[in-house]
Amino acid sequence: MNSLLIRGGHLVDPAQNIDEPRDILIVDGRVTEVAAPGKLQSADKVVNARGLIVAPGFIDLHVHLREPGQTHKETIATGTAAAAAGGFTSVCAMPNTKPVNDSPAITRWMQDPERGAVVNVFPIAAATAGSAGEKLSDFAALRHAGAVAVSDDGKPILDDALMHDALANAARLGIPVIQHAEDTRLTASSPMHLGITSFRLGLRGQPAEAEWKIVERDIRLAEMAGAQLHVAHISTEEALALVREAKQRGLKVSAEACPHHFLFIDENCADYDTRYKMNPPLRTAADRDALLHGLVDGTLDVIATDHAPHAKFEKFVEFDRAAFGITGLEIAVGAALTHLHRARKVPLKRIVELLSTNPSRIVHLDGRGTLAPGAHGDVTIFDSKKRWTYDLSKTRSKSRNAPYDGMEFYGKVMKTIVAGNVVFEA
Amino acid sequence: MNGKPRSLLGIEPLTPRQIIDFLSAARKMDPKRPRTTLRGRRIALLFYENSTRTRVSFEVAAKSLGASTVVMHASSTSIEKGESLKDTGLTLQSIVDAIVVRHPNSGAPTLLSRILDIPIVNAGDGMHEHPSQALLDAFTILEHKKTLKGLKIVTVGDIYHSRVARSDAHLFTKLGAHVTFCGPEVLLPEEAAQLAPGIRIVRDMDEALTGADVVMMLRVQQERLSGLQINLDEYIRRYQLNPQRVKLAKKNALVMHPGPMIRGMEMTDEVADGPQSVVLEQVLNGVKVRMAILASLLGGRR
Numbered sequence: 014m015n016s017l018l019i020r021g022g023h024l025v026d027p028a029q030n031i032d033e034p035r036d037i038l039i040v041d042g043r044v045t046e047v048a049a050p051g052k053l054q055s056a057d058k059v060v061n062a063r064g065l066i067v068a069p070g071f072i073d074l075h076v077h078l079r080e081p082g083q084t085h086k087e088t089i090a091t092g093t094a095a096a097a098a099g100g101f102t103s104v105c106a107m108p109n110t111k112p113v114n115d116s117p118a119i120t121r122w123m124q125d126p127e128r129g130a131v132v133n134v135f136p137i138a139a140a141t142a143g144s145a146g147e148k149l150s151d152f153a154a155l156r157h158a159g160a161v162a163v164s165d166d167g168k169p170i171l172d173d174a175l176m177h178d179a180l181a182n183a184a185r186l187g188i189p190v191i192q193h194a195e196d197t198r199l200t201a202s203s204p205m206h207l208g209i210t211s212f213r214l215g216l217r218g219q220p221a222e223a224e225w226k227i228v229e230r231d232i233r234l235a236e237m238a239g240a241q242l243h244v245a246h247i248s249t250e251e252a253l254a255l256v257r258e259a260k261q262r263g264l265k266v267s268a269e270a271c272p273h274h275f276l277f278i279d280e281n282c283a284d285y286d287t288r289y290k291m292n293p294p295l296r297t298a299a300d301r302d303a304l305l306h307g308l309v310d311g312t313l314d315v316i317a318t319d320h321a322p323h324a325k326f327e328k329f330v331e332f333d334r335a336a337f338g339i340t341g342l343e344i345a346v347g348a349a350l351t352h353l354h355r356a357r358k359v360p361l362k363r364i365v366e367l368l369s370t371n372p373s374r375i376v377h378l379d380g381r382g383t384l385a386p387g388a389h390g391d392v393t394i395f396d397s398k399k400r401w402t403y404d405l406s407k408t409r410s411k412s413r414n415a416p417y418d419g420m421e422f423y424g425k426v427m428k429t430i431v432a433g434n435v436v437f438e439a
Numbered sequence: 440m441n442g443k444p445r446s447l448l449g450i451e452p453l454t455p456r457q458i459i460d461f462l463s464a465a466r467k468m469d470p471k472r473p474r475t476t477l478r479g480r481r482i483a484l485l486f487y488e489n490s491t492r493t494r495v496s497f498e499v500a501a502k503s504l505g506a507s508t509v510v511m512h513a514s515s516t517s518i519e520k521g522e523s524l525k526d527t528g529l530t531l532q533s534i535v536d537a538i539v540v541r542h543p544n545s546g547a548p549t550l551l552s553r554i555l556d557i558p559i560v561n562a563g564d565g566m567h568e569h570p571s572q573a574l575l576d577a578f579t580i581l582e583h584k585k586t587l588k589g590l591k592i593v594t595v596g597d598i599y600h601s602r603v604a605r606s607d608a609h610l611f612t613k614l615g616a617h618v619t620f621c622g623p624e625v626l627l628p629e630e631a632a633q634l635a636p637g638i639r640i641v642r643d644m645d646e647a648l649t650g651a652d653v654v655m656m657l658r659v660q661q662e663r664l665s666g667l668q669i670n671l672d673e674y675i676r677r678y679q680l681n682p683q684r685v686k687l688a689k690k691n692a693l694v695m696h697p698g699p700m701i702r703g704m705e706m707t708d709e710v711a712d713g714p715q716s717v718v719l720e721q722v723l724n725g726v727k728v729r730m731a732i733l734a735s736l737l738g739g740r741r
Contacts, residue, residue, distance in 0.1 A: 169615030212630040213451075215545035215567030215602060330523055331544035333565070 017433045022062025025361045027370045028383035037389035042432035068365045068389025069384045070102025072372035075317035082111025087322040087411045091131035094409035097437040099342040102391035102427035103133040107166045115139035115150040131436045135161045140179045144168045152182045161376040164191035180240035184194050189241040194227035199360045206294040207277040225251035232259045237431035244268040246319050248293035250303035257312045269315035272348040275304045287335035288416035314371040318345045322412030340415045350424025390433035399425040446552045446559040449568035450609040464731035470503040476734050483535040487542040497539050499513045500729035558736040561734045573606035575728040579721050588615035593647050596657035597626040597656035608635050618685040621647035651688040654698045679705040
């Protein structure tokens, strides 16, 4: 028997409607007791959480671990080490690996203990073979192998009939289709948002409608199919409004926002700084403000990182030629606490919903996203106010393509616990 | 930023003073009277994109100052396969004193300047800027007009794809001219008006030309259209500069074109070769301006 007692902390667990001091006992990887302070007897190991917030382990719905096939950027071991350092106890790994994760074999391979994952890895499998957008993959077999959702992230399904079939198949299995909403017919060779900044820099731009038109269509198709749709990394005010309206109509539609989309805008790309090049691109100040509002009012369900590691030679080149994406696992929690909790008085309950309760609900991770007795012993312990500065040179990720170096945050992850084992300590 | 810039990456970062300094220096330059200002200096002309006139112009300018030149042509396939721009730059830095770079990607000179310590001259990057062209355009105008201040300068055509239009607009507005952009929506998005203070967009060419002091015609860059559909017949009807349209501008208005010109498309032969056309002067002035650019960036630097 292996037991861990988390003592003296303040538990924020929206699923149990708890926002008060609680001690938590984890035995053999599962929560066995949640009790008022001092009521539980000691365990093999004790974690002192005095003055800290104890939350159900954070779940990142959107990461690129690059393995198999692109281990020069990241491996499952290094990516999950960065996740642990960022307070994430589970990550959902996108299928744009090499080869694309469209098979039960790769899905299982990614979850093999041999990969050296430090936190839980839940693969999101490709919705179509090779993410080529032609033929659906075998959702049932993928689900059986451990995939929690399907997506052709980065290569959105443009064909209406195929997207409808993907949604219908996924609905039968009770899993969501996650869509990177981008009409790629409108975004060819466009490294940033279409607007005055792209015009000024002489760069081709992606119009906002490239995102919202796909979101609009996907919502319509999801309604027809009675399916669950999750909109990845939403970036425009218009797309957000469509999600809001779909929710009001009671559809099974959810959406995530990435820290970079609520921290930065297209003007950050001035001087061709490729650390601000990502897809979807940074949008306008109005879009950023709309996302912040959506995070506050509940239109957005999830904060996900879209952690996208790239090697120096792929990222620090001409803007047009630079790879899309930045890393983000290590700053997401700090960004949420700083820009939502501290700056906009968003209660911690809502922060935990965005980072744990809701992502768990969306990909149906039973026994996660809560610390109710019986749940997995995945815990994130953080200081909700502590000031710290991000030092990119110390990142656990294999890549350093992020604009956060030297950035100050208020709110810091202190301990990350997976199945009752401390995997990260600040 | 005041004083001398280290590199010339674009017009946008320059102050009016710095622009005037380049123009004044150009007035003293003459390729027919070579100088020794840059004797013993080596200048690399790194061209990732085909260009005859700009490359030749820079080469003549460098040689007229006594510098030696190394021309490096890189086809786009060699970019795909070969070493990165960064490594090319680092390699060149150890053997030359400055790099003049033409590149199909916007921002490539900015990237080079961030990595290297030697002056970088942007000889045209993607759709971004072409600062030496804007300086020579201003220089040419100033040979005919006392000042840019208050002039009405109309730029017509494919503004979206044009690095010349962007550099020109920055320069002209910084020196007090009123810039009007004219072109169809696909080649001239509304955002263009926010590029620099006071830019107006007028879709109708006749209206745009009325009272103009300078008409700058741009080439339709068919190679950059990438899927945009334009009807050339209609384009010519609406945006070609013909003798009737020239009459709408002021009597002494200048007709300019940064080249390469497609006769019969942007303008008719009569206009291109007409009395108001200064297209050929632009070419000669290009050498003077580029001499001034190289001399001010490199002169006195060792």
